[in-house]
Amino acid sequence: MRLCIVGSGIAATVTARAALERGYEVVMVEAGPRTLMRDGRRWLDFVTTGVRPYNACEDTQGDANTRPQGVSERDHYLIKGSRLMAVGGSTLHWSGWTPRLQPEDFELHSRTGKGLDWPFGYAQLEPYYCQAESLLNVTGPNTPAPSHPTPWRSAPYKWDSPPYPVEAEPVRHGLKSLGISYDHIPMSRRGPGGEGVGGPCMTFGTCRYCPMGARFDPTLLHAELEAHPGFKLIDNSPVLSVDMVGDVAQGVTYRTPEGGTATLKADAVLVAAGALETPKLLWHSGFDEKRLPTLGRYLLTHPMLKVEGKLLKAPREFNGREVPMPALFSRHFDTPEQQAAGKMLFSEYPEEPDMQAWVRKENLAPGYIDSFARESRLNLHGFIEEFPQAENRLRFTGAPGERKVDLHYAVDAGFQARWQWMTDTLMKVMRASGCDEPGVWISGVIRRADHSVGTVRFGQGPESGVVDGQHRVFGTKNLFALTNGNFPNNGAINPTLTLTALSLRWSHQVLPGLKK
Numbered sequence: 001m002r003l004c005i006v007g008s009g010i011a012a013t014v015t016a017r018a019a020l021e022r023g024y025e026v027v028m029v030e031a032g033p034r035t036l037m038r039d040g041r042r043w044l045d046f047v048t049t050g051v052r053p054y055n056a057c058e059d060t061q062g063d064a065n066t067r068p069q070g071v072s073e074r075d076h077y078l079i080k081g082s083r084l085m086a087v088g089g090s091t092l093h094w095s096g097w098t099p100r101l102q103p104e105d106f107e108l109h110s111r112t113g114k115g116l117d118w119p120f121g122y123a124q125l126e127p128y129y130c131q132a133e134s135l136l137n138v139t140g141p142n143t144p145a146p147s148h149p150t151p152w153r154s155a156p157y158k159w160d161s162p163p164y165p166v167e168a169e170p171v172r173h174g175l176k177s178l179g180i181s182y183d184h185i186p187m188s189r190r191g192p193g194g195e196g197v198g199g200p201c202m203t204f205g206t207c208r209y210c211p212m213g214a215r216f217d218p219t220l221l222h223a224e225l226e227a228h229p230g231f232k233l234i235d236n237s238p239v240l241s242v243d244m245v246g247d248v249a250q251g252v253t254y255r256t257p258e259g260g261t262a263t264l265k266a267d268a269v270l271v272a273a274g275a276l277e278t279p280k281l282l283w284h285s286g287f288d289e290k291r292l293p294t295l296g297r298y299l300l301t302h303p304m305l306k307v308e309g310k311l312l313k314a315p316r317e318f319n320g321r322e323v324p325m326p327a328l329f330s331r332h333f334d335t336p337e338q339q340a341a342g343k344m345l346f347s348e349y350p351e352e353p354d355m356q357a358w359v360r361k362e363n364l365a366p367g368y369i370d371s372f373a374r375e376s377r378l379n380l381h382g383f384i385e386e387f388p389q390a391e392n393r394l395r396f397t398g399a400p401g402e403r404k405v406d407l408h409y410a411v412d413a414g415f416q417a418r419w420q421w422m423t424d425t426l427m428k429v430m431r432a433s434g435c436d437e438p439g440v441w442i443s444g445v446i447r448r449a450d451h452s453v454g455t456v457r458f459g460q461g462p463e464s465g466v467v468d469g470q471h472r473v474f475g476t477k478n479l480f481a482l483t484n485g486n487f488p489n490n491g492a493i494n495p496t497l498t499l500t501a502l503s504l505r506w507s508h509q510v511l512p513g514l515k516k
Contacts, residue, residue, distance in 0.1 A: 001515050002027065004252055004266035006239045006281065009089020010496060011272040011482045011503040013218040014135070016225055018507030024514075025230045027264055029254050031238035031277075031401070032057050032085035035092060037219050038198075043211040052209050054093060057086035064405040064449070075447075077301070077409045082449040083274065085403065087235050088219040090274065090450070091496060093208050096188035096215040098138045098497040099329075099345075100129050100151045104336045105491045108387075112340040115298075115388045116488040119458050119469030122151065125501055128508075130155040132500035133186070136216040137196045140186030148181040149331050159191030168327050170311055171348050171378060174433030175330065182330040185347060186497075190214040197221065205325050237262075238401040242269050242285040242479060249479040255401050268478040268514050270471075272503075275299075275452040275485035276394065276405055279466070282456070282473065282481070284400040291475060295466050296394035298454035299407060302383040302492050305419070306349075306443040307426050309435035314376045326350065333425070334492060339385075342418045345492040346382035346426060378433055383492040384422050387412060388454050405449070419445065451495050456485035470510045471502075478514070482506055 001024045005012045008030040016026045035054040036042060042053040064079040084090045103122035108115045130153065133140070139159040144150040161184035164172065175182050189207070192200040197220040198213025207215045225231045236257040243250045243263065251265040271278050279296040287295055329347035338344070395406040423442060430440055459465015462474040467486060473479045482503060484495045 001025065001268075002266045003268050003270060003514070004029065004264055005270045005272055006242075006252065007089060007272040007274070007277075008087045008218065008222075008233065008235075009272065009274070010091045010218050010500050012089070012270075013221050013225070014500060014503035015270060015272070015482065015507050015511065016231065017221060018504075018511055020225065020228050020230055022511060023230070024511075026225075026232070027266065028225075028231070028233045029237055029239050029252060029264065030085075030087050030233065030235045031273075032087060033236050034087045035219075037088070037092065037209075037217060038211055038213050040211060043206065043209055046209050047206060052093065054084055054086055054209075057084045058093070059083050059085075059403065059405075059449075061404060064407050065409045075410045076445070077299075077407060078446070078448045079405050083276070087222070087233065088217050092217050092219070094188075094215075094217075094494075094496055095326075096207050097326075097494040098133065098136060098140070098186045098188055099331070099493045100153075100186075101491055101493060101498055102149065102151050102331075102334060102336075104339055105489065108339070108489045111336065114340075116457065116459065116464060118488060119460075125498075125505065126152075126154060128501035128504040129153070129497065131504050132497055134158060134196075135504075136188045136497065136500060137190035137198060137214065138186050138497070139189045139191050139201075141184040145181060145183040148183045149335050150183065157186070158194050158196065159189075161186075164327050165325075167350060168348055170313075170433040171380075171429065172328065174429055174431075177432050178428060180330055180332045180429070182328050182332070185326055185329045187326075188214075188216045190216075203325060207325070234264075239273075239281060240284065240400040242271065242281065244286055244476070244479070247476050249476060268480070270480045270482055272482045275455050275483055276449060278481050278483045278485055279394055279455045280396060281400075282466070283396040287473070292462050292466050292473075294390070294457065294459065294462070294464065296396065296455050297390050297392070298388040298457055298488070299392045299394060299409060299452060300386055300388050300454040300490065301447055301449065301451050302385055302490060303419070304443075304446040304448070305382045305384070305422055305426065306379065306446065307382075307423075307430055307440055308377060308379045309430050309437070309440035311376050311378055312434050312436050341414070342385040342387070343492045344382060344384050344422050344425070346380055346422075346429075349379045349381045378430060378435055380426050380429060382422055382426055384418060385490075385492045386415065388457075388489060392454075394455060409447075451484070451490060453484045453487035453490045453495060456481045456483055457488045458486055471506055472510075480506070480510070 061079045065077045106118040140157040201214035237254045249269040333344040456466040
């Protein structure tokens with residue numbers, strides 16, 4: 001039994017590992033190249049230059065939205081820097097945040113009349129959330145903060161969250177004065193001891209290229225996969241089409257590194273190429289609007305707002321300087337009561353020291369260096385929930401295998417009011433934390449493709465979705481799609497943990513039946 005997996009990110013890696021354990025042959029086909037991870041020399045180059053080792057694998061396309069004339073600039077959808085085409089996928093550069101969806105997020109339509117419900121509930125996914133947190137080296141709060149809306153769990157984290165840093169004191173004081181709850185951020189940030197891949201976190205603060213693998217990325221498991229005789233990874237080879245004969249996937253056709261084409265035969269095909277590339281590949285494989293009317297539609301992410309200001313009074317004195325790593329976040333507005341209007345999550349996001357600026361200074365002025373030794377600024381980042389609309393969609397232009405993304409995106413009528421509410425709320429936090437209000441910088445709408453969902457969503461049939469509850473593409477027998485694009489909605493949280501849980505669920509519930 002040969003399983004062909006398109007992509008090499010977290011979903012592809014988890015399912016490949018499970019398939020090999022069951023005796024399947026697995027061929028993984030990846031569009032991008034290999035990147036050397038956990039390399040000390042490359043890490044040092046990154047720290048001193050700011051250029052990440054996988055920089056050449058990131059998207060360079062800016063705003064991908066072809067907005068109709070007169071549509072507001074707030075409707076933009078940025079691609080640049082949001083995806084990676086490389087062995088390991090976009091999880092190579094994720095920040096490691098691993099919050100769970102809330103139970104009500106699986107019941108959006110039942111509770112609000114908007115969007116769709118998921119084909120299963122939180123309780124059915126919860127055991128796989130626990131497995132995913134173990135796999136991803138998640139450190140989190142084993143004693144949730146009182147009154148903070150934390151999803152229930154059936155097993156503790158492997159590692160408990162470390163204490164809050166001193167630099168978090170102003171915002172903690174401000175949140176307490178406003179009656180806004182908060183807690184430690186669950187993060188892929190392995191603690192000392194115990195089982196797990198990679199090494200324990202050394203708090204370097206360079207999580208997007210962790211030199212010891214404390215922040216999980218799929219390549220931590222690839223050595224194990226490639227040592228297996230039943231596994232093969234083909235890189236630098238974008239898949240051009242899934243080869244269908246009627247309702248049966250026969251394999252895939254891909255472009256070779258030399259520029260030619262090759263065909264790979266398979267007994268089943270799993271497309272795990274992300275929320276943007278997966279629908280494009282299905283389209284180029286013959287799944288047009290007649291076969292799958294919702295393919296590429298209901299595109300969704302959660303826009304981000306940044307606010308930054310100077311603290312009038314710095315945190316209490318301490319020796320040295322803590323590495324600037326996010327430590328706390330607030331899900332105070334991530335509740336059933338907020339769901340109909342759109343949830344909001346926000347976090348403290350400390351400013352990082354800019355070593356490039358240090359080396360560009362002709363004279364390293366003591367005052368400049370001291371500004372980093374005694375942090376006096378507060379940065380907050382907030383995500384806000386948006387709701388699915390059929391007209392927010394990918395446009396299927398260009399040739400198979402091209403990276404360029406073309407899409408249409410426009411916000412709903414209530415977005416501006418909700419955005420203003422989030423801005424006002426974060427400004428209250430800045431004031432209560434002791435910021436110089438006139439000097440606070442407020443970003444515009446930042447809508448990036450990192451957390452895109454909805455384009456290959458679950459549904460009850462092809463009229464409402466692209467895949468069933470087992471990720472099988474409607475109208476096919478052995479073609480599956482496993483991606484963030486399956487999410488009908490995403491609340492206001494980061495999707496990687498949920499995608500990992502879905503991958504473990506598929507491996508447990510669907511994979512065994514492929515041989516039948």
